[in-house]
Amino acid sequence: MKPWEMPTGYVRVLAQRNQHDTLVQAANDMLEGRSPAEQMRVYADANAKHDFVVDTEFGAVPIWDGADRRPAISVIDRGKKARSLLALDKSRKFLIRAYVAPASLAKSNFNDGEPVWSDPDLSSNYALPPANQATGDTHQVRQDLDTTTLQDNGLYGGGVAVAIVDTGICRPHLAKRLGFNPALDVGNSWTPPTLATTPGLNRIGHGTMCAYGVLAIAPNVALLDYPLLLGRPAGEHTVSATIGEMMRGYLVLIWRWAIIGSISQSALVVNNSWGIFHPSLDEFPANDPRRYIDNPNHPFALYIWLLTAFGADVVFAAGNCGNGCPSAVCLQRTAGMIMGANAYDDVLTLAGCDIHDVRVCYSSQGPAIAGMPPQKPDITAYTQFLGSKVLRGPRGFEPDTGTSTSCAIASGCIAALRTRQPPTATDPAAMIAVLQATALPAGGAVPNYDYGYGVVRPVAAGRSLGIIP
CATH class of the missing domain: 3.40.50.200 (Peptidase S8/S53 domain)
Known part of the structure; x- marks a missing residue:
């Protein structure tokens, strides 16, 4: 299902997910100028049991150890040290975009207990x-x-x-x-x-x-x-x-x-x-x-x-x-x-x-x-x-x-x-x-x-x- 085919009332969110090879590759594809959609379709098919629909065009973005955990880095860490700290395969958590029925957001086990966040219009x-x-x-x-x-x-x-x-x-x-x-x-x-x-x-x-x-x-x-x-x-x-x-x-x-x-x-x-x-x-x-x-x-x-x-x-x-x-x-x-x-x-x-x-x-x-x-x-x-x-x-x-x-x-x-x-x-x-x-x-x-x-x-x-x- 495409995002524009969502039933009325679905909410757009950014959903945190654990590292997966397809998410690493999707993020890498975007950084190298390729569409992440193919990788994300594979990921979406494997996660069809969840109460959300994955926006396969969005891809995935790393948040490493989570949104509220910040690594010890400084201005002088650019370059080689940054690559070692923030390599995509070092990211334990990724964000994907998903569309969710509001009732599902209230479930205690929604998204395997991982958090979701607002993705508001700007x-x-x-x-x-x-x-x-x-x-x-x-x-x-x-x-x-x-x-x-x-x-x-x-x-x-x-x-x-x-x-x-x-x-x-x-x-x-x-x-x-x-x-x-x-x-x-x-x-x-x-x-x-x-x-x-x-x-x-x-x-x-x-x-x-x-x-x-x-x-x-x-x-x-x-x-x-x-x-x-x-x-x-x-x-x-x-x-x-x-x-x-x-x-x-x-x-x-x-x-x-x-x-x-x-x-x-x-x-x-x-x-x-x-x-x-x-x-x-x-x-x-x-x-x-x-x-x-x-x-x-x-x-x-x-x-x-x-x-x-x-x-x-x-x-x-x-x-x-x-x-x-x-x-x-x-x-x-x-x-x-x-x-x-x-x-x-x-x-x-x-x-x-x-x-x-x-x-x-x-x-x-x-x-x-x-x-x-x-x-x-x-x-x-x-x-x-x-x-x-x-x-x-x-x-x-x-x-x-x-x-x-x-x-x-x-x-x-x-x-x-x-x-x-x-x-x-x-x-x-x-x-x-x-x-x-x-x-x-x-x-x-x-x-x-x-x-x-x-x-x-x-x-x-x-x-x-x-x-x-």
């Missing part, structure tokens, strides 16, 4: 907020961030890879807007199997806007195109992306960055201008251990932690559900709307302000959803300026907007600093601390739930790091 943070008038342009943002001083000190982003985890990059549009052809590492980019486009040649849209924001601050970075928001379960045409789709792409990114070392740059920044807009999108009720939005032990947290443990800076948007003018998709809910990975301790979470350092009315505020670290956002960066011109409205080009843009600007600031401050010198947690400590205080006593520690100041951060005199 979206970009670019649903246009009501306030869509530009308050400045790219030049003014660069002035506010003093990019001249960054570049006078050689901080252009050279030797830094930035993964744009979004809807895909249109490189020709970026070249037209920026006046130069940005570096794009096609070989280390990754396209979900359900997409026909190639890296750098995706439709102009949200992902291109995010890439522009990064390049506006750090023009010499090497972009990695990860259009994971366009991945979708086979046959579920109304779904734009799920956490499971993100995990597949993140596995590829972790594999190439930390394990086989094909990403040759000395630093990696991962830009995530996406999230879950409303608690109703999670299939499971409050306080259920299978949830994603308020569960720090969801398997996706392991993948984020692996990236940061191996030295990648992971940046997330706070969201556009702030009290003042929340995006329509928030359904007027504004409290506790920083959820899931956007609220993890390991990531830098961005609020948004205009070029005058005033919080934009839609920028999501803390505290984060109950059950997650409450002190979010971490810092604030610029948005609501005329920049990439990816969207034309009735009055002309629309501004780059939302905390999506703030997230990309912050990623560009980090990439600039990483030019001369590799993760072996300052790990991601320390970089977050520096950015917090050097932010321009705003909103009263800091930290606060509107601005976090204040508005990003990369030059002050560079001086704190000793890379700017």
Whole structure:
């Protein structure tokens, strides 16, 4: 049975399973660019007795000793040591995607007693907020961030890879807007199997806007195109992306960055201008251990932690559900709307302000959803300026907007600093601390739930790091 043939009411989950040769091979097939479906059909036939239907197109992703068990690794363990620790055949547990009747989830012996987790739908943070008038342009943002001083000190982003985890990059549009052809590492980019486009040649849209924001601050970075928001379960045409789709792409990114070392740059920044807009999108009720939005032990947290443990800076948007003018998709809910990975301790979470350092009315505020670290956002960066011109409205080009843009600007600031401050010198947690400590205080006593520690100041951060005199 195919996923699109599921009876009405079935729930999509990520199910933990014990290691099996077919699951190891399915994961390996995906990493090497082959379809895992053949291996998964074998696995599904052998497990037909279970109360779930396996999505054979998804394949399998390793979680090694389980979602809440993290190996002892560090930034310097990339390469040979990472291969020995995280080889696929060392993974005792794998996740598969399955479709389940809700009544089966209540059975004590469901899935052989192994846990399952939510696989909720996701979206970009670019649903246009009501306030869509530009308050400045790219030049003014660069002035506010003093990019001249960054570049006078050689901080252009050279030797830094930035993964744009979004809807895909249109490189020709970026070249037209920026006046130069940005570096794009096609070989280390990754396209979900359900997409026909190639890296750098995706439709102009949200992902291109995010890439522009990064390049506006750090023009010499090497972009990695990860259009994971366009991945979708086979046959579920109304779904734009799920956490499971993100995990597949993140596995590829972790594999190439930390394990086989094909990403040759000395630093990696991962830009995530996406999230879950409303608690109703999670299939499971409050306080259920299978949830994603308020569960720090969801398997996706392991993948984020692996990236940061191996030295990648992971940046997330706070969201556009702030009290003042929340995006329509928030359904007027504004409290506790920083959820899931956007609220993890390991990531830098961005609020948004205009070029005058005033919080934009839609920028999501803390505290984060109950059950997650409450002190979010971490810092604030610029948005609501005329920049990439990816969207034309009735009055002309629309501004780059939302905390999506703030997230990309912050990623560009980090990439600039990483030019001369590799993760072996300052790990991601320390970089977050520096950015917090050097932010321009705003909103009263800091930290606060509107601005976090204040508005990003990369030059002050560079001086704190000793890379700017």
